[in-house]
Amino acid sequence: MPEKMLEVKNLVKSYGSVPAVNDVSFYIETGEVFGLLGPNGAGKSTTISMITCLFPPTSGSITVLGRDVQKEANAVKKIIGVVPQDLALYPTLSARNNLRFFGEMYGLGGSELRARVESVLEYVAMTDRANDAVKTYSGGMKRRINLAAGLIHNPRILFLDEPTVGVDPQSRNHIFESVERLNREQGMSILYTTHYMEEAERLCNRIAIIDQGRIVAIDTPKNLIAMLGGGIIKIGLKGENEPLRAAIAGLPAVLSAAWLPVPEPEPGQINRAVLKVEARQANDALIQILNLVSEKDETLMSIETLEPNLESVFLHLTGKKLRE
Amino acid sequence: MNWISVFMNDLRRVMKDRAELVTLFLLPLAFILPISFALGGGDGYGMTAGNHRTELPVINYDGTGTSSVSLIDSLGESLDVEQSFSADLRDRLGLSGDPDCANAQSLACSEKTARALVRRSGRAGMVVIPEGFSTAIEQGQKTTLIFYYDPAGDATRRMQLEGVVKGAAAKISLTTQLNQSNAQMQSLSTFAPEAFRQSLEQQANAPALADQQPAVQFTELTPSSYVPQSYPDTYQQTVPGYTVMYVFFLIAYLNASIREERHFGTFRRLLSTPISRPALLGGKLAAAIFIGMVQVAIMFGMGYLMFGLELGHDWLALFLLTLALVTCATAIGLASGASRISSGILTAPLIIGALLGGCMFPVDLMPSFLRTIGLFMPHTHALIGYQNLMVRGYGLVEVLPQIGILLLFAAVFFFYAVKRFDFLEEA
Numbered sequence: 001m002p003e004k005m006l007e008v009k010n011l012v013k014s015y016g017s018v019p020a021v022n023d024v025s026f027y028i029e030t031g032e033v034f035g036l037l038g039p040n041g042a043g044k045s046t047t048i049s050m051i052t053c054l055f056p057p058t059s060g061s062i063t064v065l066g067r068d069v070q071k072e073a074n075a076v077k078k079i080i081g082v083v084p085q086d087l088a089l090y091p092t093l094s095a096r097n098n099l100r101f102f103g104e105m106y107g108l109g110g111s112e113l114r115a116r117v118e119s120v121l122e123y124v125a126m127t128d129r130a131n132d133a134v135k136t137y138s139g140g141m142k143r144r145i146n147l148a149a150g151l152i153h154n155p156r157i158l159f160l161d162e163p164t165v166g167v168d169p170q171s172r173n174h175i176f177e178s179v180e181r182l183n184r185e186q187g188m189s190i191l192y193t194t195h196y197m198e199e200a201e202r203l204c205n206r207i208a209i210i211d212q213g214r215i216v217a218i219d220t221p222k223n224l225i226a227m228l229g230g231g232i233i234k235i236g237l238k239g240e241n242e243p244l245r246a247a248i249a250g251l252p253a254v255l256s257a258a259w260l261p262v263p264e265p266e267p268g269q270i271n272r273a274v275l276k277v278e279a280r281q282a283n284d285a286l287i288q289i290l291n292l293v294s295e296k297d298e299t300l301m302s303i304e305t306l307e308p309n310l311e312s313v314f315l316h317l318t319g320k321k322l323r324e
Numbered sequence: 325m326n327w328i329s330v331f332m333n334d335l336r337r338v339m340k341d342r343a344e345l346v347t348l349f350l351l352p353l354a355f356i357l358p359i360s361f362a363l364g365g366g367d368g369y370g371m372t373a374g375n376h377r378t379e380l381p382v383i384n385y386d387g388t389g390t391s392s393v394s395l396i397d398s399l400g401e402s403l404d405v406e407q408s409f410s411a412d413l414r415d416r417l418g419l420s421g422d423p424d425c426a427n428a429q430s431l432a433c434s435e436k437t438a439r440a441l442v443r444r445s446g447r448a449g450m451v452v453i454p455e456g457f458s459t460a461i462e463q464g465q466k467t468t469l470i471f472y473y474d475p476a477g478d479a480t481r482r483m484q485l486e487g488v489v490k491g492a493a494a495k496i497s498l499t500t501q502l503n504q505s506n507a508q509m510q511s512l513s514t515f516a517p518e519a520f521r522q523s524l525e526q527q528a529n530a531p532a533l534a535d536q537q538p539a540v541q542f543t544e545l546t547p548s549s550y551v552p553q554s555y556p557d558t559y560q561q562t563v564p565g566y567t568v569m570y571v572f573f574l575i576a577y578l579n580a581s582i583r584e585e586r587h588f589g590t591f592r593r594l595l596s597t598p599i600s601r602p603a604l605l606g607g608k609l610a611a612a613i614f615i616g617m618v619q620v621a622i623m624f625g626m627g628y629l630m631f632g633l634e635l636g637h638d639w640l641a642l643f644l645l646t647l648a649l650v651t652c653a654t655a656i657g658l659a660s661g662a663s664r665i666s667s668g669i670l671t672a673p674l675i676i677g678a679l680l681g682g683c684m685f686p687v688d689l690m691p692s693f694l695r696t697i698g699l700f701m702p703h704t705h706a707l708i709g710y711q712n713l714m715v716r717g718y719g720l721v722e723v724l725p726q727i728g729i730l731l732l733f734a735a736v737f738f739f740y741a742v743k744r745f746d747f748l749e750e751a
């Protein structure tokens with residue numbers, strides 16, 4: 001069996017008594033694009049920081065191509081490339097000088113370094129502006145140089161931490177295409193973190209959904225979405241009506257139906273209840289539910305259908321939205 | 325060897341930072357050049373050879389004795405020596421009818437006029453050279469110079485005058501006496517019995533005698549027992565003073581450089597590359613030290629080329645003292661980068677430190693408690709070292725204590741920095 005590109009086992013990082021990363025385990029195969037999807041504060045950056053040798057984990061192990069990240073840090077550092085969440089460049093220096101400097105840190109020099117610098121500049125389409133100071137660039141251009149700096153030593157695995165936050169649509173597309181090309185043309189393995197489910201869905205072979213430092217699910221986007229079946233329907237009612245819930249749960253197009261906790265109503269307001277329905281097939285379920293409700297003479301306060309996507313998967317798994 | 329890359333990268337960054345370049349290289353010049361041009365040729369106490377010199381009445385009862393003549397010459401280098409006064413001035417002081425001034429040219433009349441001037445705060449002080457002054461010095465006997473001042477007058481001016489008079493007196497007694505019995509003197513100071521040395525010291529520190537006239541006091545200087553001391557001229561005070569002051573602005577430079585690397589995220593990126601943490605910091609420290617050495621080279625070079633600043637004869641000592649100074653500033657900078665202090669807050673302490681450390685004017689113009697505080701400023705020791713080399717013509721051995729003190733400062737701050745340093749934490 002070939003060695004895993006990256007293997008993380010039972011990773012824990014505690015700040016004081018609060019774990020920022022809590023028993024995280026996953027692996028990345030060679031040539032795979034792996035997504036870490038979770039809201040702000042989920043522990044994505046902390047996980048990447050430990051993998052990229054910034055600080056040691058409280059417990060757990062990390063290996064890159066079988067090498068322990070702590071014991072063989074120097075060997076690991078040559079294989080990995082990092083594109084940090086926040087820019088990591090010298091604003092007063094030109095892109096070329098930034099890239100040269102970071103290249104020198106890997107022991108590159110002379111014509112080899114020069115060739116690498118030109119190659120990554122070309123890769124991110126920044127050759128034209130390469131002699132201008134980084135601080136004169138737009139946000140998107142800075143991001144592209146940030147990406148180029150992570151590629152300067154031609155790593156085997158690249159860590160991209162929320163590379164599209166605060167980026168204009170054009171640069172965002174450029175980053176998507178770069179990730180796809182790196183993976184397709186060079187077989188580079190990629191760990192991509194984001195809180196945008198569309199990005200994870202588009203780019204990743206497999207996704208780990210992370211919340212409050214814990215991984216709540218790992219699978220291909222397709223399988224994760226399939227967990228929801230045909231989607232989720234939320235029905236607002238005047239009050240909890242147990243016979244109605246049981247009837248809906250028994251409908252052929254419905255998988256399950258359960259009451260969601262609802263905040264205390266204001267005095268004088270009608271008591272509301274919300275029923276969460278997992279559908280086998282969204283359209284059929286919707287028609288069947290509407291018929292049933294009118295048959296039972298129940299008043300429908302609201303109805304909301306959630307598309308079957310990673311967003312609703314996250315909501316389904318954690319009871320929260322990805323983005324507030 | 326990738327610390328060299330870090331070193332070069334930091335130099336590249338500083339070259340792009342106009343504000344930093346101005347602070348490190350132009351501000352010290354902005355002080356050194358105008359002050360040197362304005363006060364050039366005077367002494368380090370702000371007295372000029374030009375149009376605005378402080379007057380010092382000197383009443384010379386010694387006539388044409390060699391020592392009194394050269395004393396007056398030496399005083400005249402930085403002060404306006406007055407030996408006679410105009411009739412108009414005597415009139416205004418009400419001395420026209422005075423019996424002593426029957427002969428207006430008499431020394432008695434001049435002394436009376438000068439005393440009246442000092443009493444009325446027209447002059448900060450005056451000097452009386454007694455009869456037989458030169459003969460006594462030549463014969464190795466003790467003699468007395470009288471420095472007469474108004475205790476109610478401006479203390480700063482008086483101290484300035486006193487400094488110059490003491491310096492001149494020391495110079496006279498040294499050139500004559502040490503020439504005669506150099507070897508004897510040295511063995512005396514080394515091998516003299518404790519009791520004898522004590523009595524010498526007592527004489528040196530003899531309290532001022534009270535005068536019959538209530539408002540005025542005498543101070544006595546006994547040149548033969550006075551500690552040999554040279555005083556810096558304007559250039560020797562101004563050039564090293566402001567150079568040392570701005571070398572310590574390396575603290576703010578390094579502080580900002582470290583904070584920027586945390587803030588820009590470049591430390592974060594560098595930690596994921598193969599460079600080791602010591603090499604990364606080493607490269608940054610080397611850059612700061614290099615910048616400091618260039619600062620000193622530029623300031624001293626300008627001083628030498630434009631004002632003929634005397635740099636002493638021991639170049640190795642000058643280099644090593646400078647290296648110790650720059651290392652000290654760099655270590656403090658590293659410590660500040662390891663703390664939560666930001667570079668903006670540093671400006672005020674850097675200026676106060678320079679003030680207490682004697683960078684802006686000689687420390688002996690300050691009250692003694694401030695001078696004591698000044699001993700805790702590395703500036704003080706760097707300046708003593710430079711003046712030992714430049715003014716007194718000493719060599720490496722004599723400035724080893726200053727080099728040692730500066731390196732001790734450096735070691736203490738470096739130790740703190742290494743214990744506290746965090747590459748990632750953004751305070």
Ligand SMILES: Nc1ncnc2c1ncn2[C@@H]1O[C@H](COP(=O)(O)OP(=O)(O)O)[C@@H](O)[C@H]1O
Binds near residue numbers: 015042044047
């Ligand atoms: N240096 C730190 N000290 C204390 N808590 C931290 C520190 N860094 C991160 N955390 C906490 O750890 C959790 C995970 O943060 P992070 O990994 O940055 O999340 P994400 O990248 O998914 O947005 C957050 O709750 C954050 O507040």
Ligand SMILES: [Mg+2]
Binds near residue numbers: 085
């Ligand atoms: Mg993050």
